[in-house]
Amino acid sequence: SRMAAQEERLVPSSQAKLDELFLHWLSLPDAQQFVLSLLLNVRKGKPIGNVGSGFTSPNAEDKTASKNLASPPPRSPTGRSPKHSPENNREGMWMDSKDGNLSKELGREGDLHRVPHQEDAIMQDKQHPAARKPDASLSLPRFYNPKQPSEEVLAGAKLETEEMTELLQSNPDGLNSETFVSFATKVCGFPSFLAPTLFEKLAGDEKKVSQAKCRFWWENSIKYKKPEARLFDLLRGQGVNYVTRDDWMKHLRFLLDTHPGLDFLKGTPEFQDRYLECVVERIFYVNNRAENDKMTQLDFIKSNLVKVLKYVDEEPDINKVLDYFSYEHFYVLYCKFWELDNDHDFLLDRDDLVKLSNYALTYRIVDRIFSGACKPLTSGTPEKLGYQDFIWLLLSEEDKHSETAIRYWFRGIDLDGDGYITPHEMEYFYKEQLHRMDCLAQEVVQFEDILCQMTDMVKPAREGFISMLDLKRCKQPGVFFNVLFNLTKFIQYDQKDPGQIFNERATPELTDWDRYAKIEYARLAMEEDQGEYVDEVEFGGGDDA
Known part of the structure; x- marks a missing residue:
């Protein structure tokens, strides 16, 4: 058994040595000429015979050739053939691999002179493999050239x-x-x-x-050019290699004048601007992966913009275009912002934002939002959220499965900015959740249990350190974030809300944001209808009096 083990260890090294010797032989000029001559004969349909002696040493080859080959050596430009020229190596093609002699068929001098006639007979035989034309289906495909369409x-x-x-x-x-x-x-x-x-x-x-x-x-x-590259070149400004929000605003304004689903906005220019701002912000939210306010051609290539713009052009009902352009989605975003903005200065402070979804977010995550950790604020006013900032916030809050939302909330939880969420950072945010559970008389789940459950769910590549890639691979990143800073959604998940489960199963083609916007728009529309009804009743009662 010991000897067998030694033999097993020797096999890889022996194979490596053989490979080394073969590569050395293949690098020799004589060997290269030999292989080339074989390929040329195959290409011409000539038989190559036995090739065993082609692997003999040069000296052995010379002795065998001088002993058995009666025909004169081939000519060379100098009048004398080199010792190891390709023509000399042709001798080895007809050598027998066992004894180094010529094969039986070509063992006599007269047989050598009949070789050309044998080749002619072969080429005239249509059934012979050498005489057949190569199958077009077996031809090699053309190499890919990125510059060629x-x-x-x-x-x-x-x-x-x-x-x-x-x-x-x-x-x-x-x-x-x-x-x-x-x-x-x-x-x-x-x-x-x-x-x-x-x-x-x-x-x-x-x-x-x-x-x-x-x-x-x-x-x-x-x-x-492909459609994505065409669209990018059309929208970008002259002399730059990116598309900005202003570029989108400028070119999409023609949509407001031509689309039948937006005719009702022509009398309200202010809402036209707000609608376009929402559309453009949603485009950047999904597609500007660098989040640098500059969409590159690669962003266009990876996006669905060409498909969506074509759909917008063909579909008269703008609300059916759920990606970016739905007016109902804009209506929900704008009304939610307006509800929180008590003084209607088009800016939100901390006291305004904590009221979102009935105080669903913790104060600690709200502080991180206003610090610019989740995303740098664009309002231009310190400690204030603008309309564009709120769009990013609400889209991320209601659909935590999107890549942008994962990046948004990951930066908020990553307190030290080292690219990892640690148990210490998780505990920092979860402490406020514990306090809320206690105040609401909810069953308290201790952090140790939560940590075990979240670790099992996320399965980080490095124990104790959750990366952004770990969360992108996780099937339920929204649960992870809700546990840390949204008690309402945490409880809904923990109690397995049947209404939510039914809604998700009934509409698998929709995103979490699509479902939320649909429900919220119905609620807002009902409240508006009820308000109009109350106004009509009061106005009618006044007339009767």
């Missing part, structure tokens, strides 16, 4: 070029602002409400865009 892009560009040619032929004098919409939508693939942006870009001060300018811009700017 894919077949899908080429096919799309061909159809778009045909569409452009037909459109320009029917408008020989150029395209005005109305006919240009077809160029923007059918040829370039943009939504119709972005056609004015492209028209201004190409027309300048002119009233029409000429055929030459359309063709030149098409060929040189977007012909072989």
